[in-house]
Amino acid sequence: MTQIRPMRVGILTGGGDCPALNAVIRAVVKTSVGFGWEVLGIEEGFNGLVQYKTRPMTAANVSGILHLGGTILGTTNSANPFCYPIPGEGGCMVECDISGTVVENFRRLGLEALIVIGGDGTLNIAEKFYQKGIPLVGVPKTIDNDIEGTVTTFGFDTAVNTARDALDKLHTTAESHRRVIVVEVMGRHAGWIAVHSGIAGGADIILIPEIPYDIEKVAHSIMRRERLGKHFSIVVVAEGAFPQGGELTHAEAKPLGRERRLGGVGERVASAITELTGKETRLVVLGHLQRGGQPTTFDRVLGTRFGAAAARLVRKGAFGRMVALVPPDVESVPIREAIGRMKTVPVDNDIIESAREIGIGFGD
Numbered sequence: 303m304t305q306i307r308p309m310r311v312g313i314l315t316g317g318g319d320c321p322a323l324n325a326v327i328r329a330v331v332k333t334s335v336g337f338g339w340e341v342l343g344i345e346e347g348f349n350g351l352v353q354y355k356t357r358p359m360t361a362a363n364v365s366g367i368l369h370l371g372g373t374i375l376g377t378t379n380s381a382n383p384f385c386y387p388i389p390g391e392g393g394c395m396v397e398c399d400i401s402g403t404v405v406e407n408f409r410r411l412g413l414e415a416l417i418v419i420g421g422d423g424t425l426n427i428a429e430k431f432y433q434k435g436i437p438l439v440g441v442p443k444t445i446d447n448d449i450e451g452t453v454t455t456f457g458f459d460t461a462v463n464t465a466r467d468a469l470d471k472l473h474t475t476a477e478s479h480r481r482v483i484v485v486e487v488m489g490r491h492a493g494w495i496a497v498h499s500g501i502a503g504g505a506d507i508i509l510i511p512e513i514p515y516d517i518e519k520v521a522h523s524i525m526r527r528e529r530l531g532k533h534f535s536i537v538v539v540a541e542g543a544f545p546q547g548g549e550l551t552h553a554e555a556k557p558l559g560r561e562r563r564l565g566g567v568g569e570r571v572a573s574a575i576t577e578l579t580g581k582e583t584r585l586v587v588l589g590h591l592q593r594g595g596q597p598t599t600f601d602r603v604l605g606t607r608f609g610a611a612a613a614r615l616v617r618k619g620a621f622g623r624m625v626a627l628v629p630p631d632v633e634s635v636p637i638r639e640a641i642g643r644m645k646t647v648p649v650d651n652d653i654i655e656s657a658r659e660i661g662i663g664f665g666d
């Protein structure tokens with residue numbers, strides 16, 4: 303067996319949290335310790351490298367975290383070092399490129415490699431740091447399942463299960479009260495969570511960004527069910543869904559140093575349904591519930607495989623790459639290929655065709 307060179311490796315989690323992040327951290331640390339490496343945990347994403355927030359990671363301090371949601375390292379989606387919010391003239395916050403400080407701090411900490419666990423935004427930052435000379439590998443993370451190059455990401459399965467469980471519960475109350483219940487789910491500009499939870503949870507209508515909807519058609523489907531004696535309907539709306547010829551709905555104006563948050567389309571859809579059908583309609587926004595809780599078995603296994611594979615990539619010196627599920631194996635792809643475009647639900651895929659064939663409407 304070839305000798306493994308001793309080294310000091312950093313690990314960070316960036317962007318929104320997601321179930322099974324701890325499974326990845328645990329696998330990275332255990333595998334690295336097995337290779338004889340020292341691991342430094344960087345707290346709060348890239349912020350830890352800006353503000354020197356680090357902690358040593360040993361097999362002992364990743365013990366007992368496999369089943370926990372969240373991330374023991376903390377995370378943030380508002381600390382992009384390439385447009386970092388700092389106080390400007392007159393106390394107003396301005397965006398500033400402080401990436402040079404991060405590269406310097408990485409070296410000062412004696413790090414020889416970095417494992418970055420994050421979604422699209424964090425992997426974009428990682429690629430820029432790789433271009434600036436930081437030897438790093440990526441691990442794709444997101445409940446949204448919108449990262450190219452990997453068949454799925456850990457966290458997605460748990461989020462879908464949470465949404466499906468909510469739909470199961472909402473069915474009985476919708477039916478008892480003869481109501482329409484609109485359920486807004488996360489997913490950014492991709493409808494993966496909506497499609498999977500909607501099919502598994504028996505939704506009647508699913509609205510996704512990939513298929514702009516016509517609210518008249520949504521109302522029509524509800525009234526057709528009414529005529530068939532089905533006096534309730536469950537409508538799943540992805541937060542990134544928008545009407546034909548219309549706009550996305552945002553929860554806020556764009557904050558400094560981070561992406562603008564989506565949210566509110568469920569409210570739009572619910573009030574239009576009441577207006578067009580006269581039916582009593584209720585709205586449930588699942589929000590961050592989808593990001594929390596114990597990871598499913600699938601996510602724990604995938605997270606563990608990704609974490610161990612990331613450490614192996616470092617061992618091989620395969621920097622600038624991201625681990626990826628290419629069944630049956632975990633392989634790797636260049637990070638730049640994965641971040642080039644977003645993986646959305648293919649509308650000509652059998653999943654949509656099958657959903658349509660069993661009577662689910664997409665509002666088109």
Ligand code: F6P
Binds near residue numbers: 379
């Ligand atoms: O990307 C994960 C995600 O949960 C999206 O589904 C959602 O749009 C966004 O993060 C919410 O971000 P925040 O943590 O800023 O509320």
